[in-house]
Amino acid sequence: MSKIIDPEVKARAVRLVTEHSPEYPSLTAAVTAVAKQLGVGKESLRRWVIQAQVDTGERGGVTTNEQSEIKRLKAENRRLREDVAILRAATTFFAGELETRNR
Known part of the structure; x- marks a missing residue:
């Protein structure tokens, strides 16, 4: 069962990963650190980041x-x-x- 996450929390989490990803060796490491800090699932956060990259045109997809x-x-x-x-x-x-x- 999925729980509803506040859109502001999602946006903040994606922003933190985007801003701090150069400090980590990989996107996965950045996602893991931010997910632990904010108390959200790392796989959920990873999907949010990828979707944000698609939405901004950095990555291909829908x-x-x-x-x-x-x-x-x-x-x-x-x-x-x-x-x-x-x-x-x-x-x-x-x-x-x-x-x-x-x-």
Whole structure:
């Protein structure tokens, strides 16, 4: 179960890793130190830092805005597919009704 982390805490943690990463031999070492200092999970912090790098263009990948747009479009696509399925079922039903009346 994931717990909700305050966005300000996330931003502060990412900023600390970004600012202090030159002091450490690797990004992992910087993330581990900051995570321990702030009491957050090191894997969570590592993912936040990577996503921040993607959002700023330092790293390739899907930005946060693009992810939210993809999620919205997938939900819309799912609703439209459900609507089409309902309309197909209704069309089949009414076509069957018309066919029996004509006989």
